[in-house]
Structures are given as C-alpha cells and as structure tokens.
Amino acid sequence: MGSQRLSVVVTRRLPEVVETRMKELFDVELRDDDTPMTRDELASAMQRADVLVPTLTDQIDQGMLAKAGDKLKLIANYGAGVDHIDVATARQRGILVANTPGVSADDTADMTLAMILAVTRRIPEGLALMHAGGWQGWSPTAMLGGRIAGRRLGILGMGRIGQAVAKRARCFGMQVHYHNRRRLHAAIEAEHEATYWESLDQMVSRMDIISINCPHTPSTFHLMNARRLKLMKPDAVIVNTSRGEVIDENALTRMLRAGEIAGAGLDVFERGPDINPRLRDLDNVVLLPHMGSATREGRIEMGEKVIINIKTFADGHRPPDQVVPGVL
Template identity: 80%
Template sequence: MPRDRLSVVVTRRLPEAVETRLSELFDVTLRDDDTPMSRSELIAAVKSADVLVPTLTDEIDAGLLGQAGERLRLIANYGAGVDHIDVATARQRGILVSNTPGVLTDDTADMTMALILAVTRRIPEGLAMMQRGEWTGWAPTALLGGRIAGRRLGILGMGRIGQAVARRARAFGMQIHYHNRRRLRTETEEQFEATYWESLDQMIARMDILSINCPSTPSTFHLMNARRLKLMKPSAVIVNTSRGEVIDENALTRMIRAGDIAGAGLDVYEHGTDVNPRLRELPNVVLLPHMGSATLEGRIEMGEKVLLNIKTFADGHRPPDQVVPSML
C-alpha cells in the first residue's frame, strides 16, 4: 500500500459498494463478520488508525479516546446519531467527528407511517392469525381497527424526519400538531397545516397518535416519562422511530398492560436489544428490530457521505458533515 494513503478502520460490515470504494481510496481495514468490535478491538483500532468509521453499536467514550494514538484525527461515523460518541472529549484531543445526516429521512418517515398503520389497523394480529392457520373467513366485527384519516397526529421533534412524517400524514388525511424546541417558520407550518404547541403536556393530552422524532440528548432522556404518558388518552397510540431513551419503557409497558394507552409501535428501545419481555407479549404493541433506516439505497448513501467526509479531510479541508459539541 502507498504510505501516503490514510489508514481507515471500519468497525462493522458495510454494503459491498461502500467497502469497495473505501478500499480503492484508502488503506482500509474491513470487518470480516457482521458483529460489533470488542472493547479490545476498538482500542487497537484507535491506536493504529488515522480515521475510525464506527456505527451506533460502538461506544466511543472518553476512556477509549484516552487510548487513541497520535494518528487518529477523524471519527467518520456511519450514521446520523452521535450519542454513542463523546464529541467533546474528541474535540479536546484534536479529533474531528463527522456523521451522515439527511440521507435516512424518507426511510425513517416511511417506517413511522408503517408503524402507525400496523398498530391502528392491527396488522400483526392479522398476520399472526394467518400464520397459525386460524382464519376461518371474513366477519363484520373481526380485528376492527381504526381509520387514521381525521386523527390528530402529534409530532415530538419537527426536524427533517418530523417534517417528512408530517408530509406523509397529511396525504393520509391526518391533522398535524407538533412540539419542537423552536417554532417553525409560518410558511412551513402552512405547508403542513400544522398546529404548534409550546406546551408538550397540553399537546400530548389531546393527540390520537404521538410520533417521537426528536434526537437523544440529556434534555430528551425520558421526556416521555410516567407522568407524561399518563396524560395520553386511553385511545391514543405512541410510535417511536427516534431513540429508545426518550420513552420510559417500563412505564409505557405498565400503562399499555393496564389499558391506559391503546398501543405502541417501536423501532428503538431504551436498553438496546434488552427489550422488556412484558412488552413483547402484548398484542397491541408492534416491535421492530431497529429497521427504520434499513434500505439498501439509504445505507449506500450513508457510505457515500462517510467517503466524502474522509476524502475532504484527506484533502486538508473541514469535513462537510463535521459535528461539534454546540450542535448537540
């Protein structure tokens, strides 16, 4: 390998097209199997690489960064969320951090609508009945769900993905409401015919469906805690394709089991793969294995962003998707 090529370590298997392009441009170390790196493997990687390409399954904390070698100058994250990276410590050590924003907006919004429909129309219950061979024919009162047209959708977090959800929900005839750190511009509100709620509590109490689309930050941890969940109507449904930590999962489980919330559609969980077993048992809860961004097109576009960030850095410029602590 030419000595002037950047040493890049990739922590997980990526789409073949992305790995091939990385190999063409850089002195890259790829992962043989699709499993997360161990802590010792991550330590070895940060000691030897110029650039680390991690994913959300890698904990890049202060302890790990403290063992980084002099060569490590860029963490080019494969993904938009960077709550698994200690960005402040990286900055203190002169290590840049970049991410891949924007490319998964439509895919995640599509999955949000899929979960809304799955819960309100009881799709998994019908699927399970068919798979068990229990269907005996059509009946007027069987598996009655609810029509989503005319329902009030409350969007918690009206960024790129929240607005993409609003755009889709309007096409389904839903009424758009939202709570955000900052109110949107008037023309954007008019585009969605959206109602802004300064008070999250007041919005939650009036919604038929609540969609969580805010990032994971210290201020959003358990934003939907037991007190706020109790504000929801017993007929309401909650959907989360953002970050699991935003909802108190145990409180949500208790309230759905008690009939205080009508159902939930979740693609993310508070404790990663350690999902509350009582939540799994509920027929009115749809659980997916973090599939919101799982399209081939989206994953390749993520890789292209990683490539662009590394290439720009290699050329001596600021990566276009650099993340700094003030953005978090």
C-alpha cells in the first residue's frame, strides 16, 4: 500500500509540526476548528478514510464501527488510552487499532506530584487569598498544610505512569505502596522501594494519599466506589490524573462535603466537562482541565508516534503500537 495514496482523516487539531508532517506523507484531511466531531461527522469520516486519527473525545463504539466503510483499515489513536474505542469489534471488522503509549508518563507523573502538593499544601487556597487581596501578612498558624515526607502513598495502577509517580514520590521522602492487577517483578519493587498490596481495600484503608494511575476498562469502572472511598482515613487525600470513570464522582463529592475525606486533586472527571457543580464550591479540592499530558513536547511526541504507526502500516507491516484486544 503506497503511503501517498493513503487517505487519513484527523478528528481534532494537532500541533502544527505534526499536521505539517502528515501533509507531507499522506493524503490527509485536517480539522479546521478545535471542536470534537459530531457523531455524523465521525461516521462520515470513517466511511471515506483508510486511516482515522481520533482522540479520547471521539466515541468509537460498536454502532459507530458498524457505519465504517470497507476502506477503513487502521484507527491510529492520538493518545495512550483507548477506552473510547471498541477494540474487539474493530478487530472483528478487520480494522487495526494503534495508540501512543509511554509518551505522557513523565508529564502525567509530574502533574500527579503537583496535585498532591497543591492539595496537601493548600496552594489554590493561598492563590485565591492573594488574588482576592485578603492577605494580611505572615502568621505562625495561617494556611497550615501537611508535610508529605513520610506519608504513605498508595498507587492504584503501577504501569509506566504509576512507576514514574513512585520514582518522584521517593524523592519527596514518601513511602510507596501499590495495588496492581499483577504484582511487579521483585527488581522493580526494589527499585521503587514499593510495597505490594494484593487487597485494594486493605491498601486504601491505610494510605495517607491515594493516586489513581490505572486505565479505564470495564473492570476499573467505579473501582473507587462509595464503599471503597469510605475505607479511606478521614485525613487522607485522593488524586486522579488517569480517567474520571475510575472514581464514583458523586460519592466522592458527598464525602468531601461531609469532611469524611480531607481533600482531592482531580484532573479528570466522570462525565468530561460536565463536572458536579458541588465539587467547584469546595476549598479542599483542586480541579484541573485534563492537563496531565499537556506539554508541547509530549503532544508532539504523540503525533510522531501516530505518524510512525500509520507509516509502518502503509509499508505493509504491523504498527509498533498496535492494541490487541484482551491485553488491555
């Protein structure tokens, strides 16, 4: 398959250097404005493209895949998470799915630590006080937060991002604990001085800070449900830079309002931008607009991975980042 004849449809605006490179390599159709495609636009794109380059804002479910044309042979996702794509159905229809893993691990881990510090040291409250002109000068008892050194950090999901969080947490003097589908190799545990918990319930009940770093899959939906959130210590903090669906957002909001959990840092939300308005009113919550992987360097690297996946496929080979159903 000659790459010049490969028709590629991109569903969102990408960094300019990535779009320019795509124009050089493929017969590419780029998005003019930075809004998500409607379902109809997406269905139309899937009928006329050899390759679709979607993002997490595009729901490519069974019904959408049923509308795909015979041309579509590759979905080269821009992003590591593929919970918005029905990978198994795509495979049945002879459509390969690729993603961009590993690129955003350091960026997301940096943001995780930033949020842990923001919540425990009350940074947004301090900012708000300054911007409102309410600061009256230093006081020995004003704006007291907590020290993170010595605190127990429980990482839920010890993949690339979880391990990058662990590495940073050790530098801050935190004790690293983790729960994962599979226990890590002893050498990796030793490298991070990490303690494995087979029981998520037991880990949650003993941690000072919980960091959500697992992907959203059917088995992780509401993994932190109301029952499990109630196991957390009242002075504990939860941070999520993964996917909003992993936490029951309404249950979390109720518990934060009731003072049953000390604080939360959320970069992702269960219903995207439709955030529980009660969350916005709380002083002990840091909310960010899904910025975890938002660095110029990271977004360009993601684009480069997409291009390599398409180019490799065009040359008749298996994309290096092909997603295999059942391995998720």
